[in-house]
Amino acid sequence: MVLSKTASETDVSVHSTFASRYVRTSLPRFKMAEESIPKEAAYQIIHDELMLDGNPRLNLASFVTTWMEPECDKLIMAAINKNYVDMDEYPVTTELQNRCVNMIAHLFNAPLEESETAVGVGTVGSSEAIMLAGLAFKRRWQNRRKLEGKPYDNPNIVTGANVQVCWEKFARYFEVELKEVKLRDGYYVMDPEKAVEMVDENTICVAAILGSTLNGEFEDVKLLNDLLVEKNKETGWDTPIHVDAASGGFIAPFLYPELEWDFRLPLVKSINVSGHKYGLVYAGIGWVIWRSKEDLPEELIFHINYLGADQPTFTLNFSKGSSQVIAQYYQLIRLGYEGYKMVMENCNDNMAVLKEGLEKTGRFEIISKDIGVPLVAFTLKDHTHFNEFQISDMLRRYGWIVPAYTMPPDAQHVTVLRVVIREDFSRTLAERLVIDVTKVVHELDLLPARVISTNTIMVTGEAGEENDEKVLFAKKSEIETQREITKAWKKFVMDRKKMNGVC
Numbered sequence: 001m002v003l004s005k006t007a008s009e010t011d012v013s014v015h016s017t018f019a020s021r022y023v024r025t026s027l028p029r030f031k032m033a034e035e036s037i038p039k040e041a042a043y044q045i046i047h048d049e050l051m052l053d054g055n056p057r058l059n060l061a062s063f064v065t066t067w068m069e070p071e072c073d074k075l076i077m078a079a080i081n082k083n084y085v086d087m088d089e090y091p092v093t094t095e096l097q098n099r100c101v102n103m104i105a106h107l108f109n110a111p112l113e114e115s116e117t118a119v120g121v122g123t124v125g126s127s128e129a130i131m132l133a134g135l136a137f138k139r140r141w142q143n144r145r146k147l148e149g150k151p152y153d154n155p156n157i158v159t160g161a162n163v164q165v166c167w168e169k170f171a172r173y174f175e176v177e178l179k180e181v182k183l184r185d186g187y188y189v190m191d192p193e194k195a196v197e198m199v200d201e202n203t204i205c206v207a208a209i210l211g212s213t214l215n216g217e218f219e220d221v222k223l224l225n226d227l228l229v230e231k232n233k234e235t236g237w238d239t240p241i242h243v244d245a246a247s248g249g250f251i252a253p254f255l256y257p258e259l260e261w262d263f264r265l266p267l268v269k270s271i272n273v274s275g276h277k278y279g280l281v282y283a284g285i286g287w288v289i290w291r292s293k294e295d296l297p298e299e300l301i302f303h304i305n306y307l308g309a310d311q312p313t314f315t316l317n318f319s320k321g322s323s324q325v326i327a328q329y330y331q332l333i334r335l336g337y338e339g340y341k342m343v344m345e346n347c348n349d350n351m352a353v354l355k356e357g358l359e360k361t362g363r364f365e366i367i368s369k370d371i372g373v374p375l376v377a378f379t380l381k382d383h384t385h386f387n388e389f390q391i392s393d394m395l396r397r398y399g400w401i402v403p404a405y406t407m408p409p410d411a412q413h414v415t416v417l418r419v420v421i422r423e424d425f426s427r428t429l430a431e432r433l434v435i436d437v438t439k440v441v442h443e444l445d446l447l448p449a450r451v452i453s454t455n456t457i458m459v460t461g462e463a464g465e466e467n468d469e470k471v472l473f474a475k476k477s478e479i480e481t482q483r484e485i486t487k488a489w490k491k492f493v494m495d496r497k498k499m500n501g502v503c
């Protein structure tokens with residue numbers, strides 16, 4: 001039997017996958033192709049190109065969840081075609097989001113009466129949550145200034161220079177000045193005293209970070225609250241606090257329940273947390289909780305009814321998936337307080353293993369704290385032969401993604417390597433990483449020697465001959481080469497902007 005040409009060509013199952021014409025020809029990259037291709041071919045082509053992405057589980061740069069239980073994966077896939085915004089059509093999904101808001105509000109000690117429901121909303125992540133919280137502060141401040149008959153066109157926020165980039169986005173997109181408290185050598189979070197000094201009548205809020213992105217350290221929200229209470233009393237202002245608990249909001253309640261950083265402090269009016277960080281859900285979910293209804297100006301809430309009943313909404317986007325909300329609810333009921341506590345304790349134990357291993361090499365200074373987000377931030381003690389960027393680069397060859405970055409002003413001369421410990425970063429991996437870092441350091445110890453000898457040979461053209469002049473030249477070249485490498489790396493990082501791959 002002779003197959004017609006079209007039949008044999010379109011049916012990829014007839015040919016070897018990789019010999020079929022769809023996989024053999026190159027696809028236009030920036031223009032849509034004229035013709036369709038079979039689904040098997042499309043799958044294979046995309047699947048294979050994606051193999052070149054890093055392995056998310058070995059991406060130690062990110063706080064964002066890379067593993068969930070298969071049962072939850074099933075729930076996620078089952079809800080993948082559900083638009084969250086159709087609340088009237090999917091009332092149960094809406095109900096689950098409301099339960100999450102209430103559970104998280106209680107976790108943050110919101111002052112709620114027995115039957116009172118919490119005020120908050122699920123978002124795409126902490127960035128959207130922070131935009132919403134920021135807008136609420138801006139509007140409240142403007143309303144108050146209008147009432148007092150004072151100008152309201154020059155709002156500002158006080159933060160540390162260690163803020164995550166989303167605060168800079170908020171400031172630029174919504175025209176609020178960001179007043180940053182500078183860091184200093186050995187002190188990499190916002191100094192509460194300096195922050196309160198910076199507060200003026202135009203300050204819409206002071207943003208404290210629970211779990212600095214740079215070294216995981218918790219800022220002293222209690223001290224900030226107490227100092228600000230004093231200042232408000234003196235000045236008659238009403239400056240509130242927002243806590244950016246993107247990473248620490250699911251750590252502190254379980255590991256340090258006594259630590260007062262949340263709604264127990266009277267000036268804390270709103271808190272955001274990333275469900276997709278230590279909330280243990282895949283990327284795409286965050287939460288913002290307000291202390292009370294009064295802290296969320298009514299005029300920011302939209303009431304829509306064209307999809308069914310009246311729905312109050314306060315989000316930046318309209319449509320979005322439902323899976324992440326459902327996955328968050330899964331984690332909250334599946335793990336409970338006990339489960340979250342165990343996961344966080346395990347992260348802390350693995351952090352200790354890594355920290356001790358790195359300290360044992362004698363080459364690093366650890367700049368993360370024992371109390372904070374479970375991560376290890378470290379820096380080289382000696383920079384004469386190589387730097388942190390080279391370590392980061394060499395670790396990639398072993399499959400590890402460990403970012404290196406420079407600190408914000410005034411500590412920009414400090415370069416840091418950071419390993420985030422997530423739920424799925426097991427003890428075996430922690431031990432393995434210590435071994436690989438040690439190997440990389442030894443390799444780098446040997447590297448300059450190789451660089452010098454090639455340079456010497458290249459310039460003199462007389463390999464193997466030894467004299468004082470050449471040794472001198474070699475030394476000079478070693479230092480220069482090192483300087484060049486450092487310079488090139490710094491430029492590379494600066495070009496990629498300050499928060500490269502750190503989230």
Ligand SMILES: *Cc1c(COP(=O)(O)O)cnc(C)c1O
Binds near residue numbers: 128285
């Ligand atoms: C990750 C992070 C953010 C941004 O959160 P997304 O959920 O990624 O949008 C903001 N602030 C801090 C402190 C963070 O760690």
